[in-house]
Structures are given as C-alpha cells and as structure tokens.
Amino acid sequence: MENQHKNQKETLGEKGENLIELKHVSVSYGGVKALDDVSVAFREGEIVALMGPNGAGKSTILKAIFGLAPLSETSSENHSGIYWRQNKISEEMRQPHHMVPMGITLVPQGKRVFGNLTVLENLEIGGITLKDRSLLKERVEEVLQLFPALRSKLHQKSRELSGGQQQMVAIARGLITDPRILLLDEPSLGLAPKVVQEVFEKISEINKKKGMAIVVVEHNLKSLLPIVHKAYVLDKGKIVVEGKGQDVVDSGIFKKVFLGALE
Ligand SMILES: Nc1ncnc2c1ncn2[C@@H]1O[C@H](COP(=O)(O)OP(=O)(O)OP(=O)(O)O)[C@@H](O)[C@H]1O
Numbered sequence: 001m002e003n004q005h006k007n008q009k010e011t012l013g014e015k016g017e018n019l020i021e022l023k024h025v026s027v028s029y030g031g032v033k034a035l036d037d038v039s040v041a042f043r044e045g046e047i048v049a050l051m052g053p054n055g056a057g058k059s060t061i062l063k064a065i066f067g068l069a070p071l072s073e074t075s076s077e078n079h080s081g082i083y084w085r086q087n088k089i090s091e092e093m094r095q096p097h098h099m100v101p102m103g104i105t106l107v108p109q110g111k112r113v114f115g116n117l118t119v120l121e122n123l124e125i126g127g128i129t130l131k132d133r134s135l136l137k138e139r140v141e142e143v144l145q146l147f148p149a150l151r152s153k154l155h156q157k158s159r160e161l162s163g164g165q166q167q168m169v170a171i172a173r174g175l176i177t178d179p180r181i182l183l184l185d186e187p188s189l190g191l192a193p194k195v196v197q198e199v200f201e202k203i204s205e206i207n208k209k210k211g212m213a214i215v216v217v218e219h220n221l222k223s224l225l226p227i228v229h230k231a232y233v234l235d236k237g238k239i240v241v242e243g244k245g246q247d248v249v250d251s252g253i254f255k256k257v258f259l260g261a262l263e
C-alpha cells in the first residue's frame, strides 16, 4: 500500500490537479438534510477553508469524504458523487481504512488525543497502516521536526499536555502517513487566540514545506483567510459563497450568515 502511495506521488500529474471533488453531493440524516447539492473541489497544494455557522454542514463534508456520512442516492445524469483524482470513489471504497492508504487523512472535530497514552503512542497509532516499523520511526522523526515542542514530551501521558499541545499531537498524528490531503475539523476549537495563530502558522508551514493540500474547517475566523488559497462558506447545507479569502471577506457574507440575514 505504502509503495502504491509513493508511486502515485511520483506519477503525479500537473501541480494543481483536483485531488478531491464533490459533485452535487447530498447527505440526509433521517429528515435532516445536512448537505444539499454541494459541489466543491480541493486541489493539489492548496489550503482551503470551509466556513459557516453551527450545523451548516462543514463536518459533514469531511465525514462524507472519509466514509463517515451516508450519501443520498447519486445520479448518473449529473455525475454526482465524490471523486479522487478524477475517479469516482465507489461506495465500497468510501471507508476510512481505504482512504488513509490513498493519501487522505481526517483529524476529526473535538476528539484530540488518547489521554492515557503517551505522545509517542498517539503518533504511532496514526501510523497503524504503515507496515514497516523503520518507516514509522522515520515519520515520527519527520513530524517532530515540524512540531519540535513535542520532542521533550514524547513519553508523557497526552492528557498532561495543554489543549494547544494536544491539538498539535492530533495534527502530527494525522501527518504520520504523509497524506496528499489533510482534512482538519476545527483545529482551533477551545484554544486561546494566540495558540490559534500558532496552529494556523503550522498549517501554513506544512503546506509550504510539503506541498500538502489542507482543508480546514472553521466557524467564523477571518484570521484564517490570509493563509488560505480558497474558501467556501456554507449555510444550511448549501455553499453560499466561494472564492479567494479576500473575496469572501469583501462579499459581506460573514455579517449575513452569522447574523442570520439569509433566512
Ligand atoms: N450523526 C448525525 N445524526 C443526525 N443528524 C446529524 C448527524 N451529524 C450531523 N447531523 C446534522 O447535520 C447538520 C450538519 O451538521 P455538521 O456537523 O456537518 O455541522 P457543522 O457545520 O460541522 O457544525 P459545527 O460548527 O457545530 O461543528 C446539523 O443539522 C446536524 O444536526
């Protein structure tokens, strides 16, 4: 699997190709339509923000990609579905244990780390799909270079770390498999503004150093916009604005969406 992933990297097409594309995707939970005909594209090397109020459907987009949310009936007429590098992902393949070897990792909302395990054990869990122990060691070393503050804490129980440090562990754990695209659900949740800034700086650094595509879900954080290449704003399961960070700010959508003026 690992070799397959490397080979895929070597035979990479042009920079900027679509890695993941959602075409006309809908998700319903019982009577609740969490996503309503959503089309988005995440390209190689891009940082993309998914923004919008509580319940807008942000997490559902990431879960749908990762195989953790049910898609409504797809239609062949409009080619609806989720695509990985131009190929539609079948329902059989749309499961976390297939997504990770393909090069997609999800760092879910809120669930940070296994508190009773050490930092190192948490990182190793991220590499559970890597069969080769020496490769795992290499990857741990690589992520420690990105997050040097974790090095002195490797053998400490994760619950003893601060909230910001735990979030760094969660992100580092997501990086162990060296994904092509990292899906981060509210990495700033519950963190102080200064720590949020640090998390965003790390995201930007990972993107620049490794050319990794990163999709980051956030509520209403204009401070995220300067580091992103593209942003989508969701409201009630629909994309209401998309564009470059500044375009989104200029659209005035924040005021409308967050004050409920789109009712
Ligand atoms: N497992 C589930 N069962 C039933 N309804 C769900 C489930 N998960 C999400 N929903 C509903 O789907 C809608 C979208 O939820 P989602 O978690 O995607 O929102 P979100 O934009 O991530 O919100 P938040 O900012 O609060 O995390 C909400 O109305 C939510 O109640």
Ligand SMILES: [Mg+2]
Pocket: 058, 059, 060, 109, 185
């Ligand atoms: Mg969410």
